[in-house]
Amino acid sequence: MDNTTKIITAQDVDSLRKNLQAEIVALLREHHLTELSLGKEGTLSGPTFIIDYCERSACWNELQVIAVGICEDGDLFLRVANDIEDVVMTIYSSGMSIATHNIDWLLGIRDNIGETLELPEIA
Helix, strand or coil: CCCCCCCCCHHHHHHHHHHHHHHHHHHHHHCCCCEEECCCCCCCCCCCEEEEEECCCCEEEEEEEEEEEECCCCCEEEEEEECCCCEEEEEEHHHCCHHHCCHHHHHHHHHHHHHHCCCCCCC
């Protein structure tokens, strides 16, 4: 039995993040979509929630990802529902938000896309 532990570097994490972002963009493009609605709470078996900082109220909020899309320049974006303020916000990956860089959330978003598009290999 080999007791070798793999050391995961920051480069490994960054590479995984970029691969997930690229996979999400590729899924949308493969289905000729620039934006995909992921529905409101209750329509997905496991909706993705992210945490984002609101400067206006100076606090962190938990927000459901309700859509994902691609800008003309290829930038990935998320639409999130802020039920506290009853607004929908857009978060861009170029903005360096934790929302578009957290690996667990990106996996959830990818799985939500698979479920919404009824792709058996992802859902």
